[in-house]
Amino acid sequence: MWTQKKKRTPTPKSGFTLIELLVVIAIIALLAALIFPVFARAREAARSIVCLSNLKQLGTAISLYLEDYDETYPMNRQADALHDLGGCTSPSPSSPPNDPLEGSSVNWKREILPYVKSFDVFRCPSNGDAWSTNGYASVPGDETNLLYPKSQWIAISYAYNGSFFHEGVPPCWYGEARTRPRYETEIGDASGLVLLLESRWSFPDLGSWFIPLRGPDSGAQGPFQSHNGACNWLFADLHAKHLKPDAICQMHGWSENYPDPTNGCALLAQEAPEYR
Template sequence: MRKAFTLIELLVVIAIIAILAAILFPVFAQAKESAKDAAALTYVKQHGLAAIMYGSDFDDAIHLNLRIEGSSFDTWQGMCQPYMKNWGIMAHPKLRALPSDTSSAAWYYQARSHWASPLRAQAHGTAAPFGYYYFQSTSMTGGLQYRFDGVSGYGGPANAWGVRIPASSLTYTQVARPADTLLICEGGMWDHGMGFVGAQNPFNYFWLNGTWVNSALNVFATTNYIGPHARKRKVRCSGGDDPKAASGFPDCLGALPWPDGMTTLVAVDGHATGVNWRGGITGRINDANNVPWMKWHAPQL
């Protein structure tokens, strides 16, 4: 005679399954996140290869950050796209895919707002007289002023309101430490927020809500530096997802903390890697006058 399971035995089996699920589900979730991190590394590697191919066709010049010619304008993503032939890799794998309607504002913003290439200070009216930007934070730099600069220039008319000044990009051979100089990485908008406060329409839409921190179209950037995906700490967000949100995240409330996770980047020499934001991206290198610079943002030291 076949013996049936008793209620106790069934409960034991269910308990074992629940324990295994509690153990394995986080492992599966972590594996999924790791797969997305690997995809992000592959994406940014392709961005770098496309940028280098662009440079080989344009006298060794690094792409412009933004180009405006009359009513025509584009960011580096569009300039490098002929060498990628895939807009899909401009969407970060940890965020939602680009909208299917390529004529929509949401597609336009998101295609240019998951990855960024740092803008040269020479292209920014406030920073140009100095030749550098600066970053100063008690928690991040001990109150010291760290200088930093980008590699990509601006092609277009000067505009006082947008603090834009025409400036060429650096060439690949002008970069002193190509393996330690950032070319492209995860970012809250196409230029890491290193310039162009309210550039030509539609770019000024990134500033619709006024400040960097609370802008619905730039929700995970800070006042002057990189986001969003290096930022692992969660912040309180309002309900409702803005379909035009550049990062693909809903609008977040309150001031955001500095990032404390990893960011994925490709260097000027073309190698892609993951770098700890605090210890890597903001790492220090001193110039000949012993002035501190951000290691990954000192292209001519």
Template sequence: MMQRKAFTLIELLVVIAIIAILAAILFPVFAQAREKARQTACISNLKQIGLSVRMYAQDYDEIYPMGTYNGQRNWEVNPDVNPYPPNNQCLDALGAAGQRGFNPGDGGLNYTGCAYGGEFYRHLMTVQLFPYTKNKQIWYCPSDKNLRFSDANARIGKQSYQYFPNWVFNIGDWCASASPFPCVRYPDGQRRDLNSQPVSELSEWYSERTLFSERGMFGWDAPDGYPSKNNNFNHSTGFNICYFDGHVKHNVWGSKWRTTPASGWDASRAPR
């Protein structure tokens, strides 16, 4: 009768060690692959949003949607500002006075009349762009650590992306003034005054100008944040931007002074 030979303890330990080494090598690769897939899904979301904006513009004389503002909004809108309870952060109340009390029929509270922040995005998601997208889930980046799609979040305009057509370093009137924010000089040696540009398909730098970005865009955020990095970003390698012409690109960390508008920080580090 044959005697079955068992594994020795040392042999078992060797096998376990080999498995542990392979896991240590492969798990980061799998994590990177998952993040790359989420980054690609985020790009797809922004492409759909950008397409919906351009479809809207075709119906409204080439003008892009203005959210809850009474006129064109040629400035960024922070998505983390919440005008509803419990935060009650009311900014730009005069900018949306005509919207106060309106209800878009999404099951949420009536509008507060505070144009900046969540109400701006709620109006885009539910009223102005929904006829073209038919989907609110595209407003949520799969890599967003702070938010996931839910009806409750959508009803207060909490979502992943940030409207960003202009900021402090692209104001032409400030170039020759004593403003604390200088006009950024781009690699081609030129400055770009966005304050005089319409938020529409008639804008100059049409294919380079940011329409929507995401967490990490502000110069004080993310791994390249100044004066110190933080975790307010979605992707490990950079941030996605949807441009005025609707195309979307992944921008790596360290490129914030080259975006249009520039979003680096602080003013003392701005290229002049």
């Protein structure tokens, strides 16, 4: 006997509606917006640790140099075949120090190379200007690179504290006759005086007069390389700290109790937004 088959009721297809998809996408976007900055900060913190390690290695090299040269620091810039020691050439007593050693082929970085294991220690992994020409140099990196083969080029990342260790400070700010190195015995509190700092410029030193200035790439960028808004600083006793530039001013870390006619710390209100 023939019987009529019952028609199956269509099963509703499972899936997301357009509204549900949009909600899911919005939630994912929100989570990404919350998580990605956390990852970025964690990555930058890791790079900061590498940078601190570099600073300490450079500080150790300077310490070995001090032992070999009777507690005399390597000069910021040294005399060479074309540059002799001389007096101050700054236009006024309140100007940054300047002298005949500008453009020398030897600076403190070149002086400590025998104590450094690798050229890599001169480069901070966060520094996007490590191999920059800074808009004026003919070759990238350190200002001396023009006079050396590429295999001996030094990256931009670290600088002397120019407010104390610039070779022109004694004649320009202290009234002495000639440029000279600084001596360990001149430092009263080694734990409070900055020895090395992070830099985006090819000069071997940066002084407090750079505080209101900008980096080579934008108006939001400062002259000192930063990590999550603060910078790494190595002090003369070889301990390192992660601080904002204003903290260095508060501890008189630029020149200790010595004169600094440029008084860059008075211009902290003009510092780059990245440090605020």
